[in-house]
Amino acid sequence: MTNKEVLTKEMSDQKAAGIGAGEDAVMHAHPARLTGGEILWATLVGEGVHEVFGYPGGAILPAYDALRKFPIRHILVRHEQGAAHMADGYARASGKVGVAIATSGPGATNLVTGIATAMLDSTPIVCITGQVSSKVLGTDAFQEVDITGITLPITKHNYIVTRAEDIAPVVREAFLVARSGRPGPVLVDITKDAQAAVADFDFAAAGPRAHRAHPMLQVDASSLTSAVEMILAAKRPVIFAGHGIIKSGAMREVRTLAERLQIPVACTLLGLGSFPASHGLSLGMMGMHGESWVNNAIQQSDLLIACGMRFDDRVTGSLATYAPNAKKIHIDIDPSEINKNVAADVALIGDLREVLEQLLPRIAPRSGSDWLRAINAMKGDASVRDIRNLPDNGHLYAAHVINDLWNATGGKAIVVTDVGQHQMWETQYYKHEEPRTLITSGGLGTMGFALPAAIGAKVACPDKEVWVIAGDGGFQMTSAELATIAQENLDINIAVINNGFLGMVRQWQEFFYEKNYSCSPILSPDFVKLADAYGIAGATVRTRAEVLPAVNAARSTKGPFLINFLVEKEDTVYPMISPGAALNDMIRRPAAAMSGRLDASEKVIRDGGEDSNPSQRNKNAAQQSWNPLMDRADD
Amino acid sequence: MLHTFVALVEDKPGVLTRVASLFRRLNINIISLTVGSSERTGVSRMTIVADAQPGAGNRVKASLYKLENVIEVDDVGQFSCVIRELALIKVAATPKTRSHIFELAEVFRARIVDLAPESLMIEITGVASKIEGLIQVLVESEDQILEVSRTGRMVMRRGQHTSRVLDAMRLSDPELEANIAAPDLVPEIDQLPEQADLPE
Numbered sequence: 001m002t003n004k005e006v007l008t009k010e011m012s013d014q015k016a017a018g019i020g021a022g023e024d025a026v027m028h029a030h031p032a033r034l035t036g037g038e039i040l041w042a043t044l045v046g047e048g049v050h051e052v053f054g055y056p057g058g059a060i061l062p063a064y065d066a067l068r069k070f071p072i073r074h075i076l077v078r079h080e081q082g083a084a085h086m087a088d089g090y091a092r093a094s095g096k097v098g099v100a101i102a103t104s105g106p107g108a109t110n111l112v113t114g115i116a117t118a119m120l121d122s123t124p125i126v127c128i129t130g131q132v133s134s135k136v137l138g139t140d141a142f143q144e145v146d147i148t149g150i151t152l153p154i155t156k157h158n159y160i161v162t163r164a165e166d167i168a169p170v171v172r173e174a175f176l177v178a179r180s181g182r183p184g185p186v187l188v189d190i191t192k193d194a195q196a197a198v199a200d201f202d203f204a205a206a207g208p209r210a211h212r213a214h215p216m217l218q219v220d221a222s223s224l225t226s227a228v229e230m231i232l233a234a235k236r237p238v239i240f241a242g243h244g245i246i247k248s249g250a251m252r253e254v255r256t257l258a259e260r261l262q263i264p265v266a267c268t269l270l271g272l273g274s275f276p277a278s279h280g281l282s283l284g285m286m287g288m289h290g291e292s293w294v295n296n297a298i299q300q301s302d303l304l305i306a307c308g309m310r311f312d313d314r315v316t317g318s319l320a321t322y323a324p325n326a327k328k329i330h331i332d333i334d335p336s337e338i339n340k341n342v343a344a345d346v347a348l349i350g351d352l353r354e355v356l357e358q359l360l361p362r363i364a365p366r367s368g369s370d371w372l373r374a375i376n377a378m379k380g381d382a383s384v385r386d387i388r389n390l391p392d393n394g395h396l397y398a399a400h401v402i403n404d405l406w407n408a409t410g411g412k413a414i415v416v417t418d419v420g421q422h423q424m425w426e427t428q429y430y431k432h433e434e435p436r437t438l439i440t441s442g443g444l445g446t447m448g449f450a451l452p453a454a455i456g457a458k459v460a461c462p463d464k465e466v467w468v469i470a471g472d473g474g475f476q477m478t479s480a481e482l483a484t485i486a487q488e489n490l491d492i493n494i495a496v497i498n499n500g501f502l503g504m505v506r507q508w509q510e511f512f513y514e515k516n517y518s519c520s521p522i523l524s525p526d527f528v529k530l531a532d533a534y535g536i537a538g539a540t541v542r543t544r545a546e547v548l549p550a551v552n553a554a555r556s557t558k559g560p561f562l563i564n565f566l567v568e569k570e571d572t573v574y575p576m577i578s579p580g581a582a583l584n585d586m587i588r589r590p591a592a593a594m595s596g597r598l599d600a601s602e603k604v605i606r607d608g609g610e611d612s613n614p615s616q617r618n619k620n621a622a623q624q625s626w627n628p629l630m631d632r633a634d635d
Numbered sequence: 636m637l638h639t640f641v642a643l644v645e646d647k648p649g650v651l652t653r654v655a656s657l658f659r660r661l662n663i664n665i666i667s668l669t670v671g672s673s674e675r676t677g678v679s680r681m682t683i684v685a686d687a688q689p690g691a692g693n694r695v696k697a698s699l700y701k702l703e704n705v706i707e708v709d710d711v712g713q714f715s716c717v718i719r720e721l722a723l724i725k726v727a728a729t730p731k732t733r734s735h736i737f738e739l740a741e742v743f744r745a746r747i748v749d750l751a752p753e754s755l756m757i758e759i760t761g762v763a764s765k766i767e768g769l770i771q772v773l774v775e776s777e778d779q780i781l782e783v784s785r786t787g788r789m790v791m792r793r794g795q796h797t798s799r800v801l802d803a804m805r806l807s808d809p810e811l812e813a814n815i816a817a818p819d820l821v822p823e824i825d826q827l828p829e830q831a832d833l834p835e
Contacts, residue, residue: 148649149652152652152653152656153656153660156701156703157702157703177703182701212706214697214700214701215700215707216696216697216700334697334701335697335700336694336697336698336700336701338693338697339690339693339694340694
């Protein structure tokens, strides 16, 4: 779809949904004389916005004063970072543009982490910030900060508006920029006097000019022909399923391509859900914590068909040794991604679905191949081995928690993760069948993302089951948003995977810093008591047997529910590729440790439940003995 | 290696920052950057000379196009271009010691644009090597250079190349199209001798 078509389609969607019709008289008098604040809301309504996430303050007060006149639900956040993450989660869950609102100065700077998160993961959000009056701009007035300057490298574009009559055209253009091409965050900074001044408002007349498509988009006939030839000639092809599939809506096209030629599909982190995990051709996630058969298949392949992904360093490992025998077909909408990390043999630069629509008619079906059988042989029972073999010895493993959560929810919930070990276990043990069911911060790796992003997802999709999976570290970064959940009475289930460590930091320290666990043990409050303080129900889970009852309690409870899973403290995400190492050079789960655990587990059974620590735990007994925090989390 | 980009951009506040910031973010040093009016109202023309890896041109161009205010980008490195730079050079000189500087200026086709009791100012245009040549000769003849101000490189491709901006103007304004000389009538000047840029 061209940008113009996107715009036209969205406008007609809005009409179909009855948005902007009969909701407020303000929308119908054309042109109307409105204040800048009223124009802001009227324009948002016109753009199809029903919910915004924000926090009022001095420089945005004229706009908040006008809010009551408009059919917009405002979710009051507890920190503006939360507002940006909520807008982000809203956008990722719904495919619509999310909106965050903050005041000037600290309100605006608090948005920054959320904006950068959206930038790195190409999420369409529009952030509106108040600004001091235009007359005092640049004078270090109270709560003045140059937010357009600060956010310049982390927004797709930003604007400062000093006149009421400019608000509607700028906000409309902001929405177009945010969702067109490769989507991204856009910030609109509006001075207080512009919000208070009166101007004519005409929604239709404020429509943005046709958006310039990136001039380097290119899907020419010869490239298409080369791509078809390479695809048909390949003996060991792999399709890479990236975030672009979900953004472009190319799930069906990618699946068709895979099924026609029986090509296995490996997902990036943000591509999970774009191809059904249960599909026979699905390999799972690639990269640093991808399963061994996925990364080995990539290293052995002779053709990579990269669909809407950008060869991030977490995906490729060492570029020098990356997929050495594979030709690369790179399909992406952003020309600056082509040849950035990995040289493409053929580049098809454009909207993924449009490109595949041109490609597919030239590809005839073919039956299964030796290649697929070879990958399946590599796979063996590895995909279930860990779940089966982790000892159920009174210690709780995050892998079991997530596996059981996946089973209980039928793999259908929207899972919003934080960043760290639990995030990687989620990708390994929660199998996503549908797009937009995994919401996670991939590019920026923002701890604290999960809870607010889940609020955004739940507001966008109130009928969907939403689960937060967060670690004890990241959860505490934004746990104040529990109050937002309580105030809005959102039915969000929260699983805190609590191991008393900044787990991924600890893992890196274990592997790369000689087990010097510098500042990675972390004290947490009793999360169930914390939830209780907000009026949120909860349960603490210490053993495997308690997992399902707690998950079921959370699912059957109307309203929010928090489960504090006290899991094995020094568990490790396997396999792992060291940063900068080759993709097939994996750190595997040590066989000795594993058998040690199994022995321990058997001993538990023989001894009738007496706790005997697995050898892995004893290795760091000294660490634990001096650390009072460690015993606390076990209580 | 040095890359030269010509960018047509919207003439708005902050656009220069966006362009410059892109190079900063890519960790590419800008050697020179000139901005001024173009053939179209509301559109500025930038010539950016930057030191980057040989293969970086395409990525810089693609990244520049991602800026909303950028209308057109041309990586002119591989094309035949006219390249000019202007420099003002202030040299210490008294009425008694001026004359040899006049001679030097003559050789370099430079002009004396200001005379003061203790200094004079030279204006010179040309490629960078010509300007550097004059500066070197001044230094070698033990003249004291007081100030140098250089504009940085300006570039325009030779021959029939017209910008997309001009094409867009043609489409929107038929009268203008009539006023633009047909490309066939433009004399072929690609073959002009290179020494046109050099002192003789």
